Amino acid sequence: MSAHPTPHDRILADRARFVSGGVATPRLVVHHAEGARVTDIDGRTYLDFAGGIGCQNTGHRFAPVVEAVKAQADAYLHQCFMVGVYEPYVEVCRRLAALSPCHGDEQKSILVNSGAEANENAVKIARAATGRPAVVVFDNAFHGRTLLTMTMTAKVKPYRAGFGPFAPEVYRAPAPYPYRGVTSDDAIAGLKRLFKTEVDPATVACVVLEPVQGEGGFMEMPPDYPARLLEVCREHGILYVDDEVQTGVGRTGRMWAIEHYDGVEPDLLVSGKSIGGGLPLAAVTGPAELMDAVGPGGLGGTFGGNPLSCAAAVAVLDAVAEPSFLAEAEALGARMRARLEALAARRPEIGDVRGLGPMLAMELVERSPDRAKAIVDAAFDRGLLLLACGIDGNVIRLLAPLTITDEELDAGLRIVEEAVDATG
Structure with missing residues (x-):
């Protein structure tokens, strides 16, 4: 037997x-x-x-997260922010505004469920704000698994194989990879070549870059590269989207990894993963003139900014923001x-x-x-x-x-x- x-x-x-x-x-x-x-x-x-x-x-x-979630569960579990406003959502956005590395004084956010969803919404916002369709991403990138974000992701297996056709108007440039011989000079030259051979920079809404490329191999950007990339973006009216889904919320010893790079203020910040303390939450943050470029109803989702996740995020952000x-x-x-x-x-x-x-x-x-x-x-x-x-x-x-x-x-x-x- x-x-x-x-x-x-x-x-x-x-x-x-x-x-x-x-x-x-x-x-x-x-x-x-x-x-x-x-x-x-x-x-x-x-x-x-x-x-x-x-x-x-x-x-x-994390004890403050557990306590916050328990208290929120005693009040309500779900409302949908598009049906009824609730304070935990607003409180997360308030904290993200105070902590934002983006340029501008008046910061706003949208809350969603995952890093992939946040990256998609960052592209939507960039397209609405600029009136341009194209997106530039980089070698070794990982931005998610949805149709658009797997198109933006660099690795074929297991993320892209068999899932085409892919989203249009996504273009890939070299990223610095010093250990394998790709310098900042090489990467900037490759981006400029892309603008000559593949896509007119006047049609590019945004570039999306992780300051430390996560799934791609933990390649941190060289000290000079983000500032040089930002300079190219400003020259062509392109928005700089800082994907901090994995690098943010203290992971690199700063609230956001981009803060390791002096003078670099991105246009939009994408956050996620640890922001929810173990619950699903992600966000897009940026100046009001960009975040309000999308008309009412153009952004949102049934569970985006779930009250339990928001209660957790308030506790996480308060703790991590402590010097x-x-x-x-x-x-x-x-x-x-x-x-x-x-x-x-x-x-x-x-x-x-x-x-x-x-x-x-x-x-x-x-x-x-x-x-x-x-x-x-x-x-x-x-x-x-x-x-x-x-x-x-x-x-x-x-x-x-x-x-x-x-x-x-x-x-x-x-x-x-x-x-x-x-x-x-």
Whole structure:
């Protein structure tokens, strides 16, 4: 007589039976999570350097978020902002206005459900404000999985393969990638060539750029590049959209990663992921003259700015905006970088350590996903959740919660070192 399946095996079997195979699923079956740790259904605890793909900057079940969500749940769960105005939505927009890196004094926002939806709305706003159709994006970009945003995304498999035809009027320019020999000069020259060979800059509504390209491999923009890109945009009347879905809300040691680049004030800011503290929320923020370019009814959605997500976001933004929180995040990044650079110095297969603040990654010299996958698997076996990324799948990214303790950080980095050594 066969043994009864474990809860872990039963859930994964049901997943295989009832959930689309198009959704990639790991071995982990989550039971609960707290702070920097995730516990599976069999009771094994893992340190989390994945954060639900960058959604847990303040850690799992951040106490102010849990308290705010519980209080909001006692009042109401859903209204739809287009049917009845509610204060949590307005409060998030108020805080985003105060924290906005965009140019102009009077800032406004729209709240939506996801980073992809926010990027789509940023393009809509840019098109309405400029009267132009075209969008310029960059090599190694990731902006989402909808028709428009997967067109904007650079990686074919798994994000674009088999899903065409794609959205029109999306053009791709080179992005700086110093480790692989693409400089800021090369990228600016490539953009100017694009304007001569593919699209008239007078028809371009916006450029959309991540200051640290996330899924593309954690490439931070060189210090001079955003300002030079902004100069080109201003020359041609093109709006600069700063995609901070993964880089924002303290992830790089600043509220927004673009704040690492002196004098660069984007036209629109796209935020998401960690802004909701684990609940779905994203936003587009910018000066009133742009945000009001769309007529009433042109923006919105049934669940955009859900009251529970907004209550969570108010708690997150209040916490992360504290100078002490950001200072600790910056110090966290320095400790992480020192350990990763020491590891790279003794492991020649690690070609580059890069990122801003505590948003860090290691690129392997070999342009293949095999070794990176082996490292991720070895870390998992030792109790650490890691993610790979990059066009070649050969980059290991670290997204430790900014609230992690020194002991947890040391334990997690030790597992990274062990995983690299074990697969060498």
